[in-house]
Amino acid sequence: MTRQLTIGAAQSGPIPRDQSRADALERLIVMLREGHQRGCDLVVFTECALTAFFPHWLIEDPAELDSYFETAVPGPDTQALFDEARRLGVGFHLGFAELAEVDGEVRHFNSSILVGPDGVEIGRFRKIHLPGYSEPRPDHPFQNLEKRYFDVGDLGFDTWRAFGGTVGMCICNDRRWPETYRVLGLRGAELILLGYNTPSNNPDYPEMNPLVPFHNRLSMQSGAYQNGAWVVGVAKAGEEEGVMQLGQTMIIAPSGEIVAQATTLQDELIVHTCDLDATRPYKEGIFHFGKNRRVEHYGPITSQTEAEPPG
Ligand code: CDT
Secondary structure: OOOEEEEEEEEEOOOOOOOOHHHHHHHHHHHHHHHHHOOOOEEEOOOOOOOOOHHHOOOOOHHHHHOOOEOOOOOOOOHHHHHHHHHHOOEEEEEEEEEEEEOOEEEEEEEEEEEOOOOOEEEEEEOOOOOOOOOOOOOOOOOOOHHHHOOOOOOOOOEEEEOOEEEEEEEHHHHHOHHHHHHHHHOOOOEEEEEEOOEOOOOOOHHHHHHHHHHHHHHHHHHHHHHOOEEEEEEEEEEEOOEEEEOOOEEEOOOOOEEEEOOOOOOEEEEEEEEHHHHHHHHHHHOOHHHHOOHHHOOOOOOOOOOOOOO
């Protein structure tokens, strides 16, 4: 018996800074409905899918900054998406900026939520690898202020039994780290969902610009193959507030092969029926962790070294 799950990867085109939350949400609902028409069990939206990606510019007024965050999900800005998901019987994954109280302290997270076809939350993830810097870089054409605006996620890399399999989440920069996939793989992930806002240009290292699409594919394809998992990577695409974003939304099989990829830099839904049992040849074969992974022979790790820049 196979476990077939039809998944829609719902790429977002640019969201203008002045677009209302209601209009941004309506764009997601349109793609959710298209997903339903095309037979999706689950539709995956991107990182911070409700607003422009605001770490790309400096916001000094705390109240203005907080206006980009959700204090509750579901809440006034997102309830309509939950209601429509329940009406259609389609699950979804949504990235959003989360303002939460943890141990009596206000925290800001870059978060994602997994919601079942009944419109009820299954799990939540808070981004762990925050890229960029805390202090603005005035000579850069755009900023990358995630370290200034967000706290490091406090929920670990968890997995959930859902949609007939085991599902994990990570967000954007997390996808570049092998540890992300390996921890999720060790926790049994058969399906890894993630959204990303990746600029096509890196102002710090412009020599990497031609490699940005390659590094995107490389990270997700190797993570999928080395852990025998499906990976669904969903982008923000196109020019948003002066920043060109990569796009390249894709669905990757446990073989590491790309089985579906977006062709535009706009709102675009790509759909693929994923057989969760296609994970087996990898999880039970070459990447059977119990039989083949030899942690006890890797040698001691005595310190975590920081790479020093040359010179
Ligand atoms: N949103 C996010 O995490 N973006 C980063 C930009 C890094 S610039 C090299 C990413 O890893 O795609």
